[in-house]
Amino acid sequence: MSASDTGDQRILLIDGHAMAFRAFFALPADGFSDGRGQATNAVYGFARMLINVVSSERPTHVAVAFDLPGGTFRDRIYDQYKGGRDVTPPEFIGQIDLIMQVLDALGVRWLTVEDYEADDIIATLATRTAAEGGEALIVSSDRDAIQLVDEKVTMLQPIKGVTEMRRMTPAAVEEKYGIPPERYSDLAALVGEAADNLPGVPGVGPKTAAKWIVKYTDLPGIIAHADEIPGKAGQSLRDHLEDVERNRLMNAAVLDLDLPTDPGHYTLGGGDRGRTAAVFDELAFGDTIRRDLPAVLFGEDADAPAEQEPVAEVLELDGAAGLHDLLGEGAGPLALTVADDVRGGPMLGIATGEARAAIRLEQLDSDASAVLAAALGGPREVRTADVPAVRSWMQVNGYPLGRQARDLALEAFVLRPGARSYDAEALGTELGGARFEPRPRKPADSTLAKETPEVRSGHVAVAAARLAEAASALHPAAEELARRQGEEPWASGILEDLERPLQEVLETMHGRGIAIDRAALAALREEFEGFVAQAKREAGAIVGEEVNLASPKQLQVVLFETLALPTTRKISSGHSTDAESLTDLQEKLEPGSSGHDFLSWLLRFREMSKLTGYVVGLDKVHDSSSRVHTTFQQTAAATGRLASTEPNLQNIPVRTAEGQRIRDVFVAGQGYETLLTADYSQIEMRIMAHLSEDAGLIEAFRTGEDLHNFVASRVFGVSPDAVDPAMRSKTKAVSYGLAYGLSAFGLSRQLRISRAEATDLRDGYFERFGGVRDYLRSSVETARSTGFTETILGRRRYLPDLTSDNRQRRENAERVALNSPIQGSAADIIKLAMLAVERRMRGQELDSRMLLQVHDELVVEVAPGELETVREIVVEGMDRAYELSVPLEVGVGIGGTWREAAH
DNA sequence: GCCGTAACGTA
DNA sequence: CGTACGTTACGGCG
Numbered sequence A: 001m002s003a004s005d006t007g008d009q010r011i012l013l014i015d016g017h018a019m020a021f022r023a024f025f026a027l028p029a030d031g032f033s034d035g036r037g038q039a040t041n042a043v044y045g046f047a048r049m050l051i052n053v054v055s056s057e058r059p060t061h062v063a064v065a066f067d068l069p070g071g072t073f074r075d076r077i078y079d080q081y082k083g084g085r086d087v088t089p090p091e092f093i094g095q096i097d098l099i100m101q102v103l104d105a106l107g108v109r110w111l112t113v114e115d116y117e118a119d120d121i122i123a124t125l126a127t128r129t130a131a132e133g134g135e136a137l138i139v140s141s142d143r144d145a146i147q148l149v150d151e152k153v154t155m156l157q158p159i160k161g162v163t164e165m166r167r168m169t170p171a172a173v174e175e176k177y178g179i180p181p182e183r184y185s186d187l188a189a190l191v192g193e194a195a196d197n198l199p200g201v202p203g204v205g206p207k208t209a210a211k212w213i214v215k216y217t218d219l220p221g222i223i224a225h226a227d228e229i230p231g232k233a234g235q236s237l238r239d240h241l242e243d244v245e246r247n248r249l250m251n252a253a254v255l256d257l258d259l260p261t262d263p264g265h266y267t268l269g270g271g272d273r274g275r276t277a278a279v280f281d282e283l284a285f286g287d288t289i290r291r292d293l294p295a296v297l298f299g300e301d302a303d304a305p306a307e308q309e310p311v312a313e314v315l316e317l318d319g320a321a322g323l324h325d326l327l328g329e330g331a332g333p334l335a336l337t338v339a340d341d342v343r344g345g346p347m348l349g350i351a352t353g354e355a356r357a358a359i360r361l362e363q364l365d366s367d368a369s370a371v372l373a374a375a376l377g378g379p380r381e382v383r384t385a386d387v388p389a390v391r392s393w394m395q396v397n398g399y400p401l402g403r404q405a406r407d408l409a410l411e412a413f414v415l416r417p418g419a420r421s422y423d424a425e426a427l428g429t430e431l432g433g434a435r436f437e438p439r440p441r442k443p444a445d446s447t448l449a450k451e452t453p454e455v456r457s458g459h460v461a462v463a464a465a466r467l468a469e470a471a472s473a474l475h476p477a478a479e480e481l482a483r484r485q486g487e488e489p490w491a492s493g494i495l496e497d498l499e500r501p502l503q504e505v506l507e508t509m510h511g512r513g514i515a516i517d518r519a520a521l522a523a524l525r526e527e528f529e530g531f532v533a534q535a536k537r538e539a540g541a542i543v544g545e546e547v548n549l550a551s552p553k554q555l556q557v558v559l560f561e562t563l564a565l566p567t568t569r570k571i572s573s574g575h576s577t578d579a580e581s582l583t584d585l586q587e588k589l590e591p592g593s594s595g596h597d598f599l600s601w602l603l604r605f606r607e608m609s610k611l612t613g614y615v616v617g618l619d620k621v622h623d624s625s626s627r628v629h630t631t632f633q634q635t636a637a638a639t640g641r642l643a644s645t646e647p648n649l650q651n652i653p654v655r656t657a658e659g660q661r662i663r664d665v666f667v668a669g670q671g672y673e674t675l676l677t678a679d680y681s682q683i684e685m686r687i688m689a690h691l692s693e694d695a696g697l698i699e700a701f702r703t704g705e706d707l708h709n710f711v712a713s714r715v716f717g718v719s720p721d722a723v724d725p726a727m728r729s730k731t732k733a734v735s736y737g738l739a740y741g742l743s744a745f746g747l748s749r750q751l752r753i754s755r756a757e758a759t760d761l762r763d764g765y766f767e768r769f770g771g772v773r774d775y776l777r778s779s780v781e782t783a784r785s786t787g788f789t790e791t792i793l794g795r796r797r798y799l800p801d802l803t804s805d806n807r808q809r810r811e812n813a814e815r816v817a818l819n820s821p822i823q824g825s826a827a828d829i830i831k832l833a834m835l836a837v838e839r840r841m842r843g844q845e846l847d848s849r850m851l852l853q854v855h856d857e858l859v860v861e862v863a864p865g866e867l868e869t870v871r872e873i874v875v876e877g878m879d880r881a882y883e884l885s886v887p888l889e890v891g892v893g894i895g896g897t898w899r900e901a902a903h
Numbered sequence B: 001g002c003c004g005t006a007a008c009g010t011a
Numbered sequence C: 001c002g003t004a005c006g007t008t009a010c011g012g013c014g
Helices: A016-026 A041-057 A073-077 A095-106 A118-131 A143-148 A170-177 A181-191 A206-216 A219-224 A231-239 A241-251 A273-283 A287-291 A320-327 A366-377 A387-396 A408-415 A424-430 A445-450 A453-487 A490-512 A518-543 A552-562 A579-587 A594-621 A657-663 A683-692 A695-703 A707-716 A725-739 A744-751 A755-768 A770-786 A807-843 A867-879
Strands: A010-015 A061-065 A109-111 A135-139 A153-160 A164-168 A315-317 A334-341 A345-351 A356-360 A382-384 A405-407 A514-516 A631-633 A643-645 A674-680 A788-790 A796-798 A849-853 A857-862 A890-895
Touching: A010 A016, A010 A041, A010 A118, A016 A041, A016 A095, A016 A118, A016 A153, A041 A095, A041 A135, A041 A153, A041 A287, A061 A118, A073 A241, A095 A109, A095 A273, A118 A135, A118 A143, A118 A153, A135 A143, A143 A153, A143 A181, A164 A170, A170 A181, A181 A206, A181 A219, A181 A241, A206 A219, A219 A241, A231 A241, A273 A287, A320 A356, A320 A366, A334 A366, A334 A387, A334 A453, A345 A453, A356 A453, A382 A408, A382 A453, A387 A405, A387 A490, A405 A408, A408 A424, A408 A453, A408 A490, A424 A453, A453 A490, A490 A631, A490 A807, A490 A849, A514 A518, A514 A857, A518 A594, A552 A594, A579 A594, A594 A657, A674 A807, A674 A867, A683 A695, A683 A725, A683 A770, A683 A807, A695 A707, A695 A770, A707 A725, A707 A755, A725 A744, A725 A755, A725 A807, A744 A755, A755 A770, A770 A788, A770 A807, A788 A807, A796 A807, A807 A849, A807 A857, A807 A867, A857 A867, A867 A890
Parallel strands: A010 A061, A010 A135, A061 A109, A135 A153, A315 A356, A334 A382, A382 A405
Antiparallel strands: A153 A164, A334 A345, A345 A356, A631 A643, A674 A857, A674 A890, A788 A796, A849 A857
C-alpha cells in the first residue's frame, strides 16, 4: 500500500492516558511490578489492550494520543474544568513514560499537542482519515469521542477491564442514547459530564435530553424553543442555559490540529523485536505477552511467518559424511546446545565458526555417532551455556563431553550477576547479536495426536533451526565475553580461582546425591498425611461447608464472610491469610470460640501440608539407590550464593520439632558410617565486623563471649550477665536487620514494639557501634558512585537503581547494596572452603565426601575409620578459608541422620 | 498448559 | 517499609 492510497487506510486511534488509567484500575498495582519497586500494571494492561485490538481489528495504521500535563485551552474558558479529581495515585506516576517506551519499541506513533487534549488529536486524525476515504477505530473510555462516530469511524469502548470492548457504531449509539452520534455533544451538554466537572441541567438525564433533541433537532433548536418546554425540566433548562452553552463549547472536539499528514507516519510495522524484548525485560513481562505480539507490528507477514521457515543453511544431519563436512579437520571451537524436543526427541545444536546444524540423535547412524563422539571427546574447545546441564544431558544420551568445555553462562554471571536467564538464547541475544522469536507454547497431547507427518516435521525443522542458531550465536557471545573480561580484569580471578573449579566440585556433588531412608520416609508420610486429614476434618466440621483450606481465596470467604471475623492486612486479592495474620487474628478471639478453633486447625493444616509436601517431593526424586541428587545452581543468586533445585535441599525444615523429623530421613548411605555437618557461626556478623572495622564488634568476636549477649550489654549499658533474654533477642534482631537494610518501621513491626522504641534501639546500637553505622553509610555511597558493590574477593554486583529518580526503586537498591557485600562475602568464603575441603579429601584419597552446601553449612558423608581425619579437614578447610580480622568459628556435629548430625 | 499470586521453607 | 532463594497449590486466562 502506498502512502497516498488512503482508501485502504484503517487507523487505530487510542486515547493513551484514558486507557492507561483504566488499565491501572483494572489490574492490581501491587500485582505487577518490575521487581524493583516500579509498578507496571498500567503498562501491562495497556500493552495487553493494544495487542488484542491490533490482533483482532487488523489496523494498518496506529496512533496513540496523550494529554500533556499543565492544562489546555479549555481551562482558560472554564477554570474548574476537570476540577475535583482525586490526585493521581503514586503508583501510576511514571507508567505513562514506560508506555511511551513500549510504543517506541513497537514502532507505534504517539502524539501530544501543547494546549490540547488527546481527544482533540484523535478527533483530528479520525475526521481526516474518514474524509480521505479511510476508516478509523477509536479506543477510548472518554464519552466525548462518541460524537466522532459515523459510517467510517467506530469507537471501541471498554466495558470490563481493558480487553472487553463495546463496538460503538452509529446504530449502537442510536440504540443506546436514542440519538445519532453527531448529536451526542448536544446531549452531553445538557446532561453534563461529572468526570470533567461540567454540571448539566439538574433533573435532566440522557432520556429527557434525547427526547428534546428528537423533538427540536439539535441544541440550538432546543435553546430557541426553551420557553415552550414545560414542567420542572423546562424551568431547570431555562435556569441553566449558560451551563449548557459552556458545556457545548467545552465538549466540542477540535478537528484541525496541526499533525503529520503523511499516512505513512502512522503505518504499522516499524517495531523492533530486539528493543521490545529489552523493554519487556526491564518491565519483567513474561512470555505470554511476548508470544501474543502480532507479527504485523514488526512488519512481518503474519500469514507466512518467518519463524515457520527454517533458516536455509541449517542442516539436519544423520550421516557421517555430513558431520565430517560440518566439523571438518578444524581445531576451532565448537558450540553446543541441547534440547528434548516434544516431537523430535533429543536434539543437539552444533556450530563451528562457519557452519551450524541440528542433529536428531535418534536418527544418527553408528558411523555418524562415532564421528560425533570423537569430536566432543577431543581437544577442541566446546562452548556451551551451563556446562553441567549439557554434560549431564550428553551423558544420558550416550556421549561423553570432555573437560575442555567453556561455560559462557558462568562467565556472563560473574561479569553481571542477576540476569533473568543465562541460557544459550539469552546469551546469544544479549552478547551475540542474535534474535529469537518468543518460544512457542508447548502443544497439548491432543494437538500432537492430530498432527499430520508433514506438519510435525515442519515443527521439528523449526525447532532444529532454532537450536542450531542458538549454538551459532554462542561464538560471537564467547568473543564478546572475552572482550568484556579484558575490560573488567577483576572478573578473571573470581572465574578462574573460584567459580570454574567450584563448578566441577558441584557436578561431583550432584552425582553423589544424599541417601534417604525410604522406610522412614514412608512412615513419616503416613503420619503427616494423617495429621493433614485430621486438621481438614476438624476445620470442616466447624464451618460446616465444603472448603479447600489450601485456597486463600476460599479461606477469605470462610474467615471474613461465613465466620465474619475481623479482617487482616490488605493484599491485592483482598485480605491476607498468612500465618502471621492468622495468629494475630486468633489473639483477638475468645479461646474456644468457633473462629479461634477454626484458625488453630487451619494453622495446623498449613504446617502439616507443608511438611507433607517435602516428604512427598522427596519420594518422587530419589533414584533406585534411594539417593537424592539436588542440582546446585551457580548462576541463580545475584549475591554469589548457590541455589539448590530439583529438589531444593537448602530449605529442608529445621525450626520445629516436627519439621526436624524430615531431617531424620537423610542418612549416611550404604558403606558410610555417619554424616558430619559443619557450619559457620555467625559468619555474616563476622563479615560485618571485618568490613566495618568496628572496634566493639571485633572485640565481641575476640572475647569469645556470646555475640548477642555481648552486643546487648553494650547497647543497654549493663554488664553481660545482666542481659535478659528480651534484651538479647532485640539486639540480635537489630544486628541482623542492619545487614538487610532494615528500617525502624520494619524493626518495630518485627519486634512488635513502637516506632519510637525501635528508633531508640537502633540509635543506641549505632552509638555503641559507630563503626557499623559509618560502614553502612559509606558502603551505599561508594556503591552509588561506582555503580556496584563488592565482596571481599572482589565479586561485583552492579546496581544501576542506586541513582534512580524513583524513590522506591532507589531505596530498594540501597538495601540490596547493604546486604550484597555481606551475603556475597559469606558465599565467597564457603566456596573457598568447599574447594579446600574437596581438594584435601581427594588429595588424601579418602572415601568420605562432601554432599551438600546450605549457605553456611556443609554436609559430609563419612566413610568408616575416616571420621577424625575428615573432621580436621572440614574444620580447617572452613576456618582457614579466608582470613578476616576476626576468627571464623566452625561448629561440627556427627550423627547417623542429618538431624542427629546437627549440633 | 502457562503464568502470576500467596504462602512458606531455608540461610 | 529486611536480603537471598525454590516449591507448592490455586485459579485466571486462553
